[in-house]
Amino acid sequence: MTSLEPPFTSVAIVGLGLIGGSVALGIRERWPGVRIVGVDRAAVLAHAADTIDRGVESISEIGEPDLVVLAAPVRQNVALLAELATRRLRQETVVTDVGGTKRDIVEAARQASPCLTFVGGHPIGGAERGGFSFAHPKLFDGRPWILTPDADTSLRALAAVEALARGLGARPTTMSAAEHDRLMAFVSHLPQLTASALMHVAGASTSGSGLRLAGRGLVDTTRLASSPADVWVDICGSNADAIGEALDHLISRLMKLRADLKRGEVVAETFVDAAHWRNELMKGRD
């Protein structure tokens, strides 16, 4: 890789959790000269002190960065965007986010336009543990980073956020916010709800002594059940229609299995189809 010039000289990162923290660490490693302002609670700022140049507790104190990265839970990002729009940032300042849903914030940015230059983003590099202590500069390495520009997005703003994504090792790809939200409902939000529901049912029905006899299958299938609640309450609120559709698909699939079981007819096809899609999922991964 040729050495990339940093696409910005100063950045404000709002929310130094797993994703925001990893963005900060990645920028620090890739472009040591970029000035990083972190916005979070005092305890988190103390934890991130070696990574950021300056920590503030309110978005009103970020000064005049070239780039603002909103990395709070998704509905907070929407509120923060509205607050930024009233702040009269410089015309050149690009605002992006890293949230798991895109329609809400893209719509909020459209309403704030032209007071704000925004490109929605979503790096696919999550893990089940939130918080700065799990952040890692390589979290996005080789992973997709979805950008959701619309017709009003400037090429300059899009190029800046693409350069951020590439600089952190990710592969930027673009689609509409609606397409993003429908896709993520199936491949990200539905797995989360499924893991949480399964963990709840297995735990409540067998109690702790039963769980001690569970094998690796339950352990893997429910890994996401440790995910931070606040992040997921927000995502559910912000993508309810698409997640609802995905849930309907899963419920009807499980009801078909239920009917098959009752007739004594669970057929190999169920498992063969699933194994086929699992193969597709694993193509090109470790």
Add this chain to the structure above:
Amino acid sequence: MTSLEPPFTSVAIVGLGLIGGSVALGIRERWPGVRIVGVDRAAVLAHAADTIDRGVESISEIGEPDLVVLAAPVRQNVALLAELATRRLRQETVVTDVGGTKRDIVEAARQASPCLTFVGGHPIGGAERGGFSFAHPKLFDGRPWILTPDADTSLRALAAVEALARGLGARPTTMSAAEHDRLMAFVSHLPQLTASALMHVAGASTSGSGLRLAGRGLVDTTRLASSPADVWVDICGSNADAIGEALDHLISRLMKLRADLKRGEVVAETFVDAAHWRNELMKGRD
């Protein structure tokens, strides 16, 4: 650990897949002097040639072992047990199995009694890939090995199978076949059906291009979807009532989530409860 005398001098293992193959490898490592007869198709026997002393393609050719381990899919094990019962094995020969359901085979053994000395067993050490090539002598290390004796089981037979489990590093524990099947419906069979259903829905709804944008969450949650179909068709057939009950619990939990979404009210409790049970599940694990 003090060196254990082998609880048997010769063993026949019927089915050299992941579990049967791992039993063979474990016995070979723990008690090198024990004679192992493997029963499987010729291609599998060729693959296992270094591990077993003799390979045969039919259970009628196993000779007079001290111990028979049935390690085929569960409904085949039931048929094999019936076949063994007609064979007039020596009174001292103990028969056990390693299948994921227990009521069917325990009932078959009860009907075959007193022609057969049987103790049902289920080592919890599965993985998503079947076949001898994934077998490993340490597969059961530190894991539970559930035994399901009933009122007619002899102490001698129970002690022999417990010694096998301990010799392979597992922790034997006993419960009734009914208790086993209900518990496994929730902590093993339900996760399998859920992973397969989720993988099917995510794959069919987004296609391969969508799956390329999935993160680690979907990858982990659907790992079980690669499991061998024949094993699971058998388990579903053999534990349909208990799996059906577990599926009912999951479906109703998902429908509650669906209703919460529609009202715009997915609450943190859903995720907090699941995280609590996930913590319970992970206690004492790596």
